[in-house]
Amino acid sequence: MKPIDPIILKPCSIARSLGALAGFLVLASVGFQLTKYLTGHTWIYGLVPLFFVDAEQSIPTFFSVLLLLAATLLLTVIALLKNQQRDAHRFAWAVLAFGFLCMAADEAMAFHERLVGPMRAILGHRPLGIFYFAWVIPALGVVLVLALCFLRFLWHLPVRTRSTFVAAAILFLGGALGFEMVGARYTELHGSQNLLYTMIATVEESLEMTGTIVFIYALLRYIDDTWREVRFGFQ
Numbered sequence: 001m002k003p004i005d006p007i008i009l010k011p012c013s014i015a016r017s018l019g020a021l022a023g024f025l026v027l028a029s030v031g032f033q034l035t036k037y038l039t040g041h042t043w044i045y046g047l048v049p050l051f052f053v054d055a056e057q058s059i060p061t062f063f064s065v066l067l068l069l070a071a072t073l074l075l076t077v078i079a080l081l082k083n084q085q086r087d088a089h090r091f092a093w094a095v096l097a098f099g100f101l102c103m104a105a106d107e108a109m110a111f112h113e114r115l116v117g118p119m120r121a122i123l124g125h126r127p128l129g130i131f132y133f134a135w136v137i138p139a140l141g142v143v144l145v146l147a148l149c150f151l152r153f154l155w156h157l158p159v160r161t162r163s164t165f166v167a168a169a170i171l172f173l174g175g176a177l178g179f180e181m182v183g184a185r186y187t188e189l190h191g192s193q194n195l196l197y198t199m200i201a202t203v204e205e206s207l208e209m210t211g212t213i214v215f216i217y218a219l220l221r222y223i224d225d226t227w228r229e230v231r232f233g234f235q
Helices: 011-039 059-084 090-109 111-123 136-149 151-155 159-190 195-226
Strands: none
Touching (some): 011 059, 011 195, 059 090, 059 195, 090 111, 111 136, 136 151, 136 159, 159 195
16 A cells, blocks of 8 residues: 655644634624624624624634634643653643543533522622622632642643743633623623623633634644654554
């Protein structure tokens, strides 16, 4: 059988392509939301909700799920390779892979929103300000615990990988938690059915997508720097 040429993955090209696609989806979302609130056309053959970055079952949401699944796949590959080498941090890579799989499921099904009601009940249904979307309270606790648990793992990564991981985390969490709290405060005061809230939500989702793309780039560069070539065999 004639040898098959290897598939070459270029981290920079992949990241640029994903970034361009994310940018197109964000611009489409902004355009349709402007049309909705400035002209009163709320449907436009279903394109307004279909391209809204903050809507469930929209094209941008589906794209975000695919990004998280791509990161899960790369983390799984690294975890398997590290397990073959009996690396000391192989379990941490596996935990990261499972964590991103859970994040993809949450992005698709919005499980975190089910925590809002119970958390508000615990807090007494009083004005909550930036914690109006109360799911962020346990989320902040989880992020803090994970950050402490992964400090040693992060420190043992190559400098370039470590710095890119940190940048990706800042971007993602800045959107998922930071701008989520900004949007929560605004929603409590003015509601969510207005143009300014949709712009806040757009920044939030854009940061999440950007953070995930930066993380995917970091994983690809790490695989390239560590193994250069990965082969898959079937029996």
